[in-house]
Amino acid sequence: MTTSELSSCLYNMNTESSPRLLSLDIFRGATVALMILVNNAGDSKHKYPQLNHSKWHGFTLTDLVFPCFLFMVGVSVVFALDKKKAILTDHKKIIADAFRRMTLLILISWAILLFLKHDIPADIESYQAKISYLAAHLRIPGVLQRIAVVFFIVSLLYLKTDQRFRSYLLIIILLGYYIILCFIPAPGLTYPSLEPETNWGAWLDQLILGTGHLYKVTWDPEGLLSTLPSIATCLLGVQAGSWLKRKDIDTGAKVSWMFVYGITAIVLGLFWDIFFPINKKLWTSSFVLYTGGMAIAALALIYWLVDIQGRKRFTWPFVVFGRNALAAYILSDIIRAVFNMVPVGGMGGMEFIQTRLISTLFSSPYNASLAGSLLFVLLCWLPMYWLYLKKIIIKV
Known part of the structure; x- marks a missing residue:
């Protein structure tokens, strides 16, 4: 078995002979979607409390995101390396x-x-x-x-x-x-x-x-x-x-x-x-x-x-993220940084969209901030959907 063959198996459960567990993609996709949501507030001054990390001791929904991601890394290690561990004595x-x-x-x-x-x-x-x-x-x-x-x-x-x-x-x-x-x-x-x-x-x-x-x-x-x-x-x-x-x-x-x-x-x-x-x-x-x-x-x-x-209805949006979870997270950092590099109306691109467009549609600044976050998640989801349609899985 070549190195390239081994590489293609890591984090890619399509290579398993057993049926792919859709639940893993859904869980991973929901986790990365929530991670992008909480990391990219439309208006950081008006976030619902559960969309902020706890200041120190304590717990919020946001605090659950990163451990869930690491938890799924552990699950993925098992599915990626199980056969290789058994077949190859030299690791x-x-x-x-x-x-x-x-x-x-x-x-x-x-x-x-x-x-x-x-x-x-x-x-x-x-x-x-x-x-x-x-x-x-x-x-x-x-x-x-x-x-x-x-x-x-x-x-x-x-x-x-x-x-x-x-x-x-x-x-x-x-x-x-x-x-x-x-x-x-x-x-x-x-x-x-x-x-x-x-x-x-x-x-x-x-x-x-x-x-x-x-x-x-x-x-x-x-x-x-x-x-x-x-x-x-x-x-x-x-x-x-x-x-x-x-x-x-x-x-x-x-x-x-x-x-x-x-x-x-x-x-x-x-x-x-x-x-x-x-x-x-x-x-x-x-x-x-x-x-x-x-x-x-x-x-x-x-x-x-x-x-x-x-029961698989309405799960596919999370599957889209789940198939390329790490790529989606990295892309979210890049998209926000690039948008903010483009000045529009004397402010960064993301700030312009939030203050001049989204905020005008809502009476509550908290709802406007959440709407901006959801829009950003959608912005990150669209290229992942294209990859999903093309059956492309990006592996680092």
């Missing part, structure tokens, strides 16, 4: 391809930040000075970067370990992260802290990455230490994918076990919240269980409705 080619994907995703993210999202002060004129400024202010961590790193690490774990090891590792990560953040003071402190600038994650990011390369200067919601519990989120997806792939139990038993596992995780997450608050920016252990349980239960419900009961 070097698969690992090399996974490493290439990780590197390419990170480079794409940095390219978007450098060339499309960074504003350079007007007093910096020379080309060399601009390059130096961008290099000094490039945000190193980020959403795509975390997806890439977690995908690679979980791929290695799936190839080289069994489910029992991964289950123990999941528990160790959650408990270890809890102990580090809640019982061990970060250097310079006399008490453990969960505050934004004084927890272990912030200290580690400042030490290794420096303040010029973080989203919030002194801390980053996708920082180094919180990548550990995000791996745990992805491992929950691996567990769910492994259940769905099993042929020794019937579909009803799969759904039942997924519901039980999901609800149990939700309850444990809510109980742990008493001691270790649910917090997306810290990616706390309670957050992993709470959101992971929701993802498992939601996937079980969609699997039962669509793949078992055959």
Whole structure:
């Protein structure tokens, strides 16, 4: 088997001999649609509360999006690598391809930040000075970067370990992260802290990455230490994918076990919240269980409705996004950046559309903002629909 053949199989379940599970595309598509919606407000000053991340401790619908995406990465790893893991005793080619994907995703993210999202002060004129400024202010961590790193690490774990090891590792990560953040003071402190600038994650990011390369200067919601519990989120997806792939139990038993596992995780997450608050920016252990349980239960419900009961009406818009989920997310960043580069009426293109067109149609600024977000989702959906019609799946 050649490297190109292996590459064509990763994240592409069309190559599986078993029937394609439409529920996976629907879940992934709904997740990326919601991710684009909450990331691209028509008017950022007038967003409904559930379309904003929680300020610190707490939970909103928006906080569910990223863990669901990482959860589906874990599910996809199982479907992409299951046969390859069994057929090939030497996994070097698969690992090399996974490493290439990780590197390419990170480079794409940095390219978007450098060339499309960074504003350079007007007093910096020379080309060399601009390059130096961008290099000094490039945000190193980020959403795509975390997806890439977690995908690679979980791929290695799936190839080289069994489910029992991964289950123990999941528990160790959650408990270890809890102990580090809640019982061990970060250097310079006399008490453990969960505050934004004084927890272990912030200290580690400042030490290794420096303040010029973080989203919030002194801390980053996708920082180094919180990548550990995000791996745990992805491992929950691996567990769910492994259940769905099993042929020794019937579909009803799969759904039942997924519901039980999901609800149990939700309850444990809510109980742990008493001691270790649910917090997306810290990616706390309670957050992993709470959101992971929701993802498992939601996937079980969609699997039962669509793949078992055959209720597929009105699902195809999500399938369109689901077939090219990562491409849709990357495209959303590019579309917004390009529109805002084009000045119209003394403002960026997206702002002009929102303030001069959409806002005039609504009496409520919150409804106008939501309408602008939905329009942007549609704008991203249309090229994905063309790819869907052409049966093109873009793989990074």
